[in-house]
Amino acid sequence: MAPMIAVTDLWKVFGPRAGRIVGTPLADLPRAELRARTGCLAAVRDVSFDVEPGEVFVVMGLSGSGKSTLVRCLTRLIEPTSGEISIGGEPVRAMGPKRLRDLRRRQVAMVFQHFGLLPHRQVLDNVAYGLEIQGVPRAERHRKAGEVLALVGLDGHEHQYPDQLSGGMQQRVGLARALAADPEVLLFDEPFSALDPLIRRDMQAEVRRLHAEVGKTLVFITHDLAEALTLGDRIAVLRDGELVQVGTPEDLVGAPADSYVADFVRDVPRSDVLTLRWIMRDPGPDELCEDEPLSHRTVIRDAVHRVMRAERPIPVVDGDRRLGVIDADRMLAALVSHHRQVPA
Amino acid sequence: MTATSPPAVLRVTAAALVDATRRRGFWTRTVAAVLIVATVVAYLIFRTDGAADSDDAAAFRFFDSVRDWVDANRDTSPFFLYGVNYVRLGVRLLVDAVQAVLLGLGFAGLVAAVSAIGLVFAGWRTGLLAFGGFLAFGVLGLWEQSVDTLVLTVSAVLLSVLIGVPLGVLAARVRWVGATLRPVLDVMQIMPTFAYLAPMTLLFLIGEPAAVIATMIYAVPATIRITALGISEVPPTAVEAATALGSTRWQLLSKVRLPMARTTIVLAVNQTIMLALSMVVITALIDAPGLGQNIVNALQRVNVGAAFDAGVAIVILAVVLDRITTNAARRTRVHQNRRRRAIVAGGAIVAVIAAALITINPDRLPGYTFAEPVNDLVGWIELHWYDVTEGLKNGISAGILDPLETVLVTTPWWLFVLVVAAFGTLVSGWRAAGLAALAAAGIAGLGLWQHSMQTLATVLVAIALTMVIGVATGAFCARHDRLATAIRPVLDAAQTMPSFVYLLPAVALFGASRFTAIVAAVIFAVPPVVRLVERGLRDVPATVVEAATSAGSTPRQLLWKVQLPMARGGLLLAANQGIVMVLAMVVVGGLVGAGALGYDVVAGFSQRELFGEGLAAGLAIVLLGILLDRLTQGFHDSKGPRR
Structure with missing residues (x-):
């Protein structure tokens, strides 16, 4: 589907003769230095995104x-x-x-x-x-x-x-x-x-x-x-x-x-925002798992109860495909850890 | 100790700075002392015998020839045929239309209409006030004159609003318009009312159109300024939101900016009305009808009683118009029930129409006049206070006014210009001083040196008295809240009164003399000075006052060493305002024996052979105004607090 809003390479520079900045080496200067050198303020620099x-x-x-x-x-x-802005394709x-x-x-x-x-x-x-x-x-x-x-x-x-x-x-x-x-x-x-x-x-x-x-x-x-x-x-x-x-x-x-x-x-x-995808691990060889899997989109907090009570690791799936497993150890680590999680 | 002291370099720089400042102060003082000595010596060497002004200066002849040219070409020159004469015709039509409406309503109808306007826009109290006030015109036997004054005022206000509101909007929205208008408005506002009557009669002849246009010129700066202020104060967030919804520029103006500025615009109309009324009364001098005629005639006969009724009528008119517009402005902030208001308005219209159908002859109302009791009172004062008033008058005249006048008149004009330039540069900077010196030279060139210096002497004495009384009262009010509360309504009332009215008490006490003009000017200028001084003193931060008090200052030390120095900005502003007002009033004082420039102007209106001199006197007044304003304004700008 075409994006509703598409923003490409958008610049907004305030100040005297702001137009001369973009596309020159001046544009690469940090904000404070640009301001000191030209009196211009780059409020928006080279921003692109789609909505x-x-x-x-x-x-x-x-x-x-x-x-x-x-x-x-x-x-x-x-x-x-x-820069370019289009809304509804226009x-x-x-x-x-x-x-x-x-x-x-x-x-x-x-x-x-x-x-x-x-x-x-x-x-x-x-x-x-x-x-x-x-x-x-x-x-x-x-x-x-x-x-x-x-x-x-x-x-x-x-x-x-x-x-x-x-x-x-x-x-x-x-x-x-x-x-x-x-x-x-x-x-x-x-x-x-x-x-x-x-x-x-x-x-x-x-x-x-x-x-x-x-x-x-x-x-x-x-x-x-x-x-x-x-x-x-x-x-x-x-x-x-x-x-x-x-x-x-x-x-x-x-x-x-x-x-x-x-x-x-x-x-x-983290447990409020991240999903199981971020804390699952690969299953060990021949590891026995619970029968009923969890979706990889489940937020960690919502899975705490099941995972902590289960006797065996629970498979994490995306539809029919198994992505990994989650067990109590991983869950505990996620709940107490303030370290950055690396995606699996 | 060492830990907190600044680095050595900084300390040295700071010391150098302090030193430089101290040295500059020392230099200024030395230069001032040298200048004063030089001025005195130069005066003693070069002083003249202060010859009376010639009746036949080049400037007079020039203005007379201009007048003759205008008279000769009024019906042939395209400037008049297609320009000025149409303006005159248009204003005449406007005045006639307004007059037709007001007279068409009849006595009962007009009283009802004004009361209804008060009721609908400003509440029932104001409606009642308007009813009583307009009825009083009939009782005083001044109905026709009051309506005439109202007609001129309404016409001038309509013109001012028609021209001033769009210009105000433009000034706020278009940068170059605002920048161009500002200096023009500055000059228009310091022009004493007398000064532009003569040029008006030259262009538009005497009578209503000239009066309305002169009034419009006097009042329109306030309309423009306050409207521009209101428009520029509209919160940008509302404008942005309306823009984001896709408003056009016109929709932004009509649906956002103007409605949001309407309280301020109504206040602009209020100020316009007050200024217009004050001016309309003065235009009696160029033969405009109305209450002003009664006052001018009575003043010229020094018959206070005869003028008093008209004075009361003017004050009533001023108070009614002021109350209606200020309360209407206040009401724009309050949300009202639309339906109820529609019903009230409908009822009011019906009542006005019904009243318009009734014919009441105002002459048949029970009449009352203040003439006799007032004249009795004046007589009593003359009898019993003669020694006091006469002593005061003669004391100040002989002790201060005469010597000052003699010195100023006998100063050669070039020395005066030099002194203005030198001291002006010292206190106000070279730019203001240059303008002031140019104005001084201009006065010399007009051939009215003696009269101008006489007027200047009177103005200086009046402003000195005004400042002494104003600062003392202001300081008193700033310290005693109760006194301030008691005085505030008096000050409010004083500021709504047209300047002419102030001549009456002065004449009652002191007859016709120069001193009368001084007294009138002081009464006229003291209220705004008191107000500005009080505000300046009250604006001194409470923490500073507290600190000084806790350091053990006596109240007197607090006032002299802390409050007054810190309120310098307010005091200088007060002086500036005071001077402009005093000059305006001293000139009007020409009517009651103050002579000099004011008298020249008035004589110019009435005697054809004195026209040129009158016009030159008007110009001299404007130049005096610029001189005084630049010196004090420049002083204020260069020495006042940075904002």
Whole structure:
């Protein structure tokens, strides 16, 4: 299947005559040196990735790593310096102003860290704003806005104003506004960073539920590893504007690409993220095994009970094919070890 | 100890720096001392006999010839035929339309309409205030004049908003527009009101159109500035979110920026109205109808009682318009029930239409006039306080004003220019000093040296008094919260009152004299000075005050050694504001015996042969304004706190 979003060699350089940097030896300089030499800041450096339809793609990095700039480049809220972006197979950088507006109106919606709600409009009219500027008649856009408000659990609050709502509810309005035009792609720019932890967890559950219900393609920016691991089908780690690693949560935790990623994931409990594939071993010759196998996709934690109680090692299979076996020794080592696991 | 001290190199550099600073301070002081001595010596050697200004300076003749040219070509030159005359016609049509609406409503209708506007946009209290206030115009027997003043004010405000709001939006959104407008607005705001009346009459003749355009020029900088501020304060997050949803530029403006800036824009309208009203009253001097006429006539006869009613009416109008707009601005922040508001508005419209159908002759209302009691009071003051007021007046006139005036008038103009340049450079930097010196030279070139120096002397005395009173009161308010709370409404009220009104108490106490202008200027300029001083003092960080107190400072030491020095920025700003206001008022004082430039301007309006001199005087006032503003503003910029 063709990717929903394809980003190739994307650069964003801020500063005087930013265009001269890319494609010259200057581009290879480290960030600080580039800044000292040219006064330019390379916020996004040579980034390429694809996002599949229906996927939740998380971009993670510390503040200043360029992740917010990256997501704004996708719909050219920030104009990229060079590189290619295509959404739904269409090159975004070639779009004229009218086509670009249309893309923002119908195909790609965004949810912001600081909500960006309009304080002078009631909740209903905030949600309907996107439809209003498309020229949708009033009755119709209010009906649609009411529907998405119900979807995010805000029915009954239609006629309140944003400042009468709590932070979590305001972000639900932001979410509803993004959903109102039924876009194919939703971009989230650290949407829950401004919320307190309990509400953040609620909202993450909400996003998971919505993703299951409406099946959009999601690009999610966060600096919170736990959030990235819970939400992401795949995670891209960004450092100083460069992609360090793109992979599943398992890939990141099991096989960090470098010490930066390894540092990031150091405190993640492995057994919660890794699957049996990462800790199985080859069966010995003529070794007797349990009859009922475990799938190689089983998360370690979920297999603890069976493995520890079994008398013999349990086979790990991918469909009909046996990949290896798992026994109590391996399991114990995985549970207590903080050492890096090597994939089998 | 050694462990915490900085490396030797650093210490040496620091010592050198301190040394350099100290040496620079020493140099400045030495140079200042030398300059002062040189100035005194030069003055003693070169002083003139302070000859009176000629009636026939080159500048006057030039302006007269300009006037003659304009008069001769008014109906033939394309500049007038296709430009100025159409502007005049357009403004005339606007004024007529506004007048038709307001008069068409009739007495009952207009009272009802203003009350309804107050009720719907600003709440029932304001509605009641508006009702009482407008009824009072009838009771005072000043209904027609009040409506005339309102017509001119509304026309000028409509024009200002029509021009100012789009320009403000552009200034905030388009960098070069903002950069171009800023210096223009700066100059417009320091121009004393008197100065541009004469050019207006030259272009637009006397009467309503000239008055409305002069008023618009006076008021529109505030509209532009505050609108631009409101637009640029719109949070970028909301704009970005709306952009991400695919808004066009126009949609961003109409659905995001303007609605989010509306509170500030309503405040801009409020400021515009207040400035416009203040100016409309003054345009009585170029034959604009309204309450200003009553005041000007009465002042010229030094009949305070006769002017008092009109003064009260102006204050009422100012308070009503101010309350309606400030409360409306406050209300834009509160979310209201739309349906209820629609019902109230509908009811109000019906009531206004019904009231418009009733004809009430305001002359038949029970009347009341303050003329007699006020004149009695003035008489009583003259009788009983004569020694006090006369002593004060003569003391300050003979002790300070006259010597200062003599020195300034007998200074040769080139020495004055040199002194401005030298001391200006010392305190405000060469750029500000250069501009100020150019302005000083310009004054000399206009042939009004004596009058300009007389006006300057009056301004200097008034600003000194203003600063003494203002700083003392401000410091007092900053220390006593209760006093501050008590004084604040007085200051608020003072700032909404049109400048003309301030002449009344001054005239009541001191008759017609130069000193009267000083008193009016002080009353006019003290409130903003108090406010700025108080804010400056209160802005001194509490931790610093606490530290100084715990080191054992007495309250007096705290004030003189900590608070006042640290509030220097606020004090200098206050001085700058005060000077601009004092100049404006001293010039108006020309109406009540202050003579000099203000009188020249007024005489220029009324006597054809004095037109050129009047115009030159207006220009001299502007140059004086630039001179004083640059010196204090430059001082503020170069010595004030870095922000």
